[in-house]
Each structure stands twice: as C-alpha cells, then as structure tokens.
Amino acid sequence: MQQGRPPMEAHKAERAFEPDATPAQTNRSPDGRESYDERRNHILVVATDLIARVGYERASMREVAKAAGVSLAGLYHYFENKEKILFLVQFRTFSFLISSLREQLHGVSDPVEQLRVTVRTHVGHFAANMAALKVCSHELDSLTGDAYEETSRLRHEYYNIARGIVDRIFDTLAPDSPLDRHIAAMSLFGTLNWLYRWYDPKLSRSPSSVANQIVTQFLGGILNTDRAIQRARPDE
Amino acid sequence: MQQGRPPMEAHKAERAFEPDATPAQTNRSPDGRESYDERRNHILVVATDLIARVGYERASMREVAKAAGVSLAGLYHYFENKEKILFLVQFRTFSFLISSLREQLHGVSDPVEQLRVTVRTHVGHFAANMAALKVCSHELDSLTGDAYEETSRLRHEYYNIARGIVDRIFDTLAPDSPLDRHIAAMSLFGTLNWLYRWYDPKLSRSPSSVANQIVTQFLGGILNTDRAIQRARPDE
DNA sequence: GATTATACCGAACGCGCGTTCGAGCGATCA
C-alpha cells in the first residue's frame, strides 16, 4: 500500500501548520478498503461533529478515537496532535468557503447581486456543514501560534471580500450615508456567525429564504436611513 | 466578625443554583477590611476577566485563586465549585440586564422607542462590562443541569422582551411585511451577541452611536422592504 | 526471502485539573 503520506517526516520542521500538499485526493484502493486520505477525512468529520457538540476543550482525543473507530494511538498516525485537528477543520472550511465564494462571484458585477451571492453562499454552506461552521464561529480563539495566525488570515480574507462588497454598495447606492461601514459589515457578520445558535434548516425555513431575508434587511438598513433615522434617533 | 454567610449549610440540598438570598449587600466592616460579600464579588470580577480571556475550560481554579489573591482552598470558601462561578457570572449579568432593561422601558410606549432603549441598554451594558457580556455570549453551553436551565430561562426571558418589541414594531409599522419575525429578531440578536468579537468602545465609536446605527439599520431593514426587495430578490 | 515502510494498537507516562482534608488563627460569646 503506497498511497499514504509518510507521517514520520512531520518532525523535521514546524511547517506543520501548512495545509497538505495533496489535499484529500480520495484515491481509493482497488479493493474495498479505505485509503489513507479517506480514513483521515472520516476522522475529521467525526471530530468536527464532536467538537461542535461539546466544544474543543471537552472533546478528548479518546472520544474522537472511539467515535472514529480507531485506537487512541492510531489517531496520531493521522494527526500529529489535537490542535492540528481543529486547525484542519477551520482551515478547510474557510478555504472552501472563500474559494467557492470567489467562484460564485465570478462575472457578477452588480454589488447588490454580489451581496446576494455572498450571503447565499454562506447560509447555504452553513446548512450543508453545520458542525464545521459552528466550530469556525465558536472556536476562533482555541488555536495558538502559527495555527491561529493562519486561520486568522483566512478570516480576514473572508471579511475583506464582504467588506469590499459592502463598500461598493455604499458607494453606488448611498455614497453620503452617515453610517459607519465597518459597523455595518460587522452587523452582517454577527448575523451570519450567530446562525449556529438558532438556525436549523431541517426544522425551519430553507437556506435561500433565510439568506434572502438577511440580504433584504441589510439592504433596507443601509439604503433608507432617511426614513428610519427620524424614528431611530429623534434627539441626536 | 459576624456578617458572613455560613458556608457549611450549602451541603444540605441542591438548591445551590438559586441566587443568593441577600445578594451582594456590600456591608463593609468598621475597619478597612473587606467583608465576605466584597471579597466574593472581587473574586467574581477577577474570574470573569479570566474566563473572558481564556475561556471557561482553560480558566483553572488555581489561576482564579492566584489572580484574586486567595489560596486555592480558600476559593472554595466562597464558591462551592467551579461551575457555580460561571453560573453566578451569567446569572447576575442576565438578571441585571433584564431588570435594568425593564426599568428603562417603564413608561415608554412607542415600540420604536422601546427598541432604541433596548439596544442602547444592551450596548451600554456591554461597553461597561465587556468581560461579563463576552462570557454570557460565548459560554452559553458550558453549564449543565439546573444551572444551564436557569440561565437558559433568563436568556429566553431576555429574548421574549426583544421579540415582543420587534412584534409590536411589525404590527404598527409593517403589519403586512413578508419578513419572518423570528429571523428578524435573531438577526438583531446575532448583531448584539457578536459585539464582543470586534467592538471595543475604548478604540472605536461610542456605545450610543453604535447602538444608534444598529437600530437605524434594523428599522430600515424591516420597514423598507419594498425598495430593497426589488434589488434583493429579483427572481423569487 | 530478506528488508523496509506503513498502518495500527495496548500500555503507560507525566502533568494539570477540580476538589477535599485537616489544621491554624483570631474574634466572639458564655
């Protein structure tokens, strides 16, 4: 069996928090056995669920191993340590989110349409990967050192995309708005990152209808300050 | 020294998750020494800061004791266990938030003004107690059993106040709005509960201006769907 | 067939955790 990645070379440097050179290529063996990548991804899925359910600190390696059907020591054949698991969950989720957002955004020039695409992508991705998105929203500070810097970089990249769209909406539709654009963008982010606390697409409305309402509220909120402002701050 | 509360009776039942009968009456002794309540509150403040900084699981009793200037064992003279500390932080914060909100709301009949008061109170309380509100936003699931039920009850009470105001705004200003009111309320909650991730009143704008913008955006978002909806969902 | 690398595991190590024990001390009260 040749397709595995040598795990022992990991000691050679602290470049360990870079992503995989060959990420999850899912090369199944001729027989029915799982490949290294498949097994690794399976463990990652199980770990994501557990971390989402009980939190990173309470999710022990023993429980991850049990849930994944591997021995405790066997877990370390796939991940050099616990933090690496959390890092990979966040790294892959953010990376996928950013790249699919860029893909969806390609060719869309209307800023409002760009916002629609962005919120739709986020909510849709949340509905399809609730555990992973919860972990990304809730365990932001659980990483340390290089792993933290790396995911922090990705979060800012994600923020900058959204912030750029918000800026363009302001520029084209409400260039003289008195609203602080950073606050506006963070309000939107708050709404999106708080989804995991209440929204279950299996119990409630469809992702696209939730996304639509969020976009509608956001646009109304920044486009019609005149009418709202009279009611919102009569004194100041 | 007579004013302390007997700590040994705590064993008698599991009513331990009820609040104090005489909460923090700050009765200082004739001399300059701290009273039981003062010392207890001081520890609570220190613990709140630590939990806000490193999270509940990572905040060890040893570190709380060190930061508070008490021995590890001495800590247990004031709190029967670690969970009780987290419970008290959340219980007191939510209780204070709810009661001061009710107080501020008293005599205010205009729903829009009620919303203004609510958001102002929340943002103002956040700015004055950032650590406590961060703990309340971030450590919601760290409690278990009765302590969890109790704080969960308070959160719902808080939600219901806000939800009632949102409903009244819809009823009086946009009774035929197609927007889902639960989604609208949770969007607002998301914005407010996400504050701790980005807003620092020492570095950025004043609490009242942030509150004003949040209210403005929210009102515009639900009142002006007509204009926004054309841009937000051209197809559906 | 011998060698090497991979996949995997039982068992343990060492540490930090929440919690408890038992004692000391000063003030109060009989």
Add this chain to the structure above:
DNA sequence: TGATCGCTCGAACGCGCGTTCGGTATAATC
C-alpha cells in the same frame, strides 16, 4: 478561660488529559 465559629491555607487525592513508547501484522520493494 474555654468553647465555638468564620476564615484561611498547605498539602494531598484521584482522575482524565494529550502524548509517546515499543511493539505487531501486513504489504511493497529489491
């Protein structure tokens, strides 16, 4: 003066944690 009580602490207990060690079985390589 002696007993009681509130407050404080050093020291320890037991447990669960992340991680590692030393090994075995299987498959690929020469």
